[in-house]
Amino acid sequence: MPMNALPAAILAHMVAIKNVPPPPLRSIPALKPSSNINYGQLSALCHRREVQRSRHSSLNLAAHNAFIKRYPQIFLHKKPALPKIPQEVEQRKSANEIEEKKLQPDESHNIAVYIRQAHGGPCLYEEKSTTKFQEFLDILKKLPVHRTIHEHNTVWSMLKKIPELASQLSDAQLKILSKKVVTETWIKGSTVTGNDGLYIILKGLARPRVKVVVNLFEDSDSIMSTICTEGFIFDADLKDPTKAVIYLPSVEIKMKRWDTFGSLEAPAATEKGEALNSIVMEDDCEILKIPTTEYRKLKLKKAKSEDVQMFKLIRKCPYYEKWPTLYIYDLVAFSKWKIFPPGHVLVESGTVISFVGFINSGYCDIYRNVVGLVHLQLNKVKKVKKLVYMGKLKEKTSFGEISVLLQSPFTCTIITGQEVEMTIIEDKDIFMLDPVIKELMIQTAKPTFGHLTDEDVKNKYIQKVQQKEWRSFKNKTLKRTLDYNGVLPGFGKWEHYWKTIPRNLKDTLVSY
Structure with a gap:
């Protein structure tokens, strides 16, 4: 590095130690000012040339000591930042509380807020949910064929939040029904009878109608005065000359958004069912309807798919591979699905089974009883009944035909090895089959593991021991x-x- 490129403070230090005259300051190039150097102290050191140019050793030593003493002062030292003392901060409030607090002054004088709350509408601070709900209403006003896939998924996700639907329908069934639902608009004072489907109130307020029996000779004046005063819209049944059956809107019960009435199944014939299945509109309402006919179609479609699966399962079993198709459909008509947990005893040895089973998935272990000897202390033995594993029933196999039809006890014990799904036909349904089918079943089926003899079981037990x-x-x-x-x-x-x-x-x- 050339001498002219060194800072003035370092050159002065070298002169004081080695007694070398410093170069003229005008030859030092201009440097950019630094925020870490005190230029006042630096100038004071550079102007001590008289002491530095002296050749006396004592003066050189004094200049050197003075330079070393004042050298640290040319640097600016920042004050260390001390950690802040923690202060107790109030617990941060949730965004909903802050938003609610901001809206309180407006709500106190805004009558529209109270009207919305009285009619089951959203509050002002529920803008996000209101926007989503409004989008849901707009989608339902479209015909199902005009909706996009995203809109169908939106309707499905909203319907899954309704407990009445989620408890009765699976996700797959609800997804199918969500693609066919539409809304109905009913004006104030209309009466809706929910005998042909399940109705869900989406907008507005309604009251269910209750059944009141009035004696025409005693309290007719009081009832009629109440009706005239309140302005109720009612229906009356005057079949009995002494009594009248009047259906009045309930005063205590109110139905608002997401409330349901009606049923997916046939309407109940009870008094409670009549009250809940008939409502009177107190406002212009938007109602979502799920027709009973659509639900019935869905159930029929599900039943048909299950019947096809049962037919394929029975056809693949060895005893039924050559059966006529009509006879297998007769078996399917009485069949139903059932699931058994692992370790469940389906039938014990020496008992008659109560059903015929067709295994769809899983397997069952087969055991035979045998009397074995157990060694005790002091050279004694004891006879004990033990279960000997003889094999397993795998998928697409059947069992129990001979035991049910001939009422013969099982010679083995069947225990599920894992979770088993099977189609079963109960014994009472087996006896209702056509005699030709029952005879064909006896001829084609065989006892479960009936080929095993007592000698085979003993040999197996001896081999295990x-x-x-x-x-x-x-x-x-x-x-x-x-x-x-x-x-x-x-x-x-x-x-x-x-x-x-x-x-x-x-x-x-x-x-x-």
């Missing part, structure tokens, strides 16, 4: 041999990757 005794003998002999030679598994050349240390190796001392 021998395998168990051999494993026990092998383990004892191997352990005795290793212990005799002083070999411990896990030490030396033996390496066993145990998850836990065996109890006999804990807290042991091994010496070599």
Whole structure:
């Protein structure tokens, strides 16, 4: 680096130590001012040339000491930023509380807010939900064929939030029905009878009608004065000359947004059903209707798909592969789906089963009873009944035909190995089948694992016992041999990757 490029303070320091005259200051190039240097102190050091140019050693030493002492003062030191003392801050309020607080002064004098609340409408601070709900209403006013996929999904997501629908319909069924629903507009004073579907109030206020029986000779004047005073719209049934049945709007019960009346099934014939299935509009209302006919079509479609699945399942079972199609459809008419958990005993040995099963998924384990001997202490034995595993029933197999039709006890025990889904036909329905079908079932079906004899079960049991005794003998002999030679598994050349240390190796001392 050339000498002219060095700062003035460093040149002065070099002159004071080595007694070298400094170059003229005009040869030093101009530097940009720095925010970390005190230029006043720097100028004071640079103007001490008389002391620096002297060649006396004592003066050089004094100049050097003075320079070293004042050198740190040319740098500006920033004050350290101390940490702030934490102060208690009030708990932050939620956005809804702040928004509600802002709107309180306006709401106190805004009558529109109270009218909305009285008629079941949204509040002012529910703008987001109101916008979404208004979009939902606009979509429902369109014909289903004119709606886009996004609009169909919007309707589906809104209907899933209604508990009355979510409890009766699955998501798949609700998705199908959401593509066919529309809204109906009813003016004030109209009467809606919900006998042909499920109705959901989306906008406005209504009251259900209640049944009142009036004695025409006693309290007719009081009832008629009440009707005239309140201005009720009512229906009357005058079949009995002494009594009149009047349907009046309820004074206590109000129905507003998301309330439902009617039913997807046939209307109930009870008094409560009549009251809830007939309402009177107190305002212009928007009502969503799900027709009973659409729900019935959906149920029929589901039943048809289940029947097709049952037909395919029965056809794939070995005993029914060559059956006529009409006979299989007769079996499907009495069939129903059922799911059994793992470990469930379907039938015990020596009992008559109560149904015929066709396994669709999962498997069942087959066990046979056998009398075995158990060794006790003091060279004694005891006879005990044991279950011997003989095989399993896999998918697309059937069982129970011979036991139900001939009322013969099962010779084995059937236990589900995992969750099993199957089609079953109960014994009472089996007896209602055509005699030709029952005879055909007896000829084609066979007893479940009926080919097994008692000798086969004994041999299987003996084989299992021998395998168990051999494993026990092998383990004892191997352990005795290793212990005799002083070999411990896990030490030396033996390496066993145990998850836990065996109890006999804990807290042991091994010496070599």
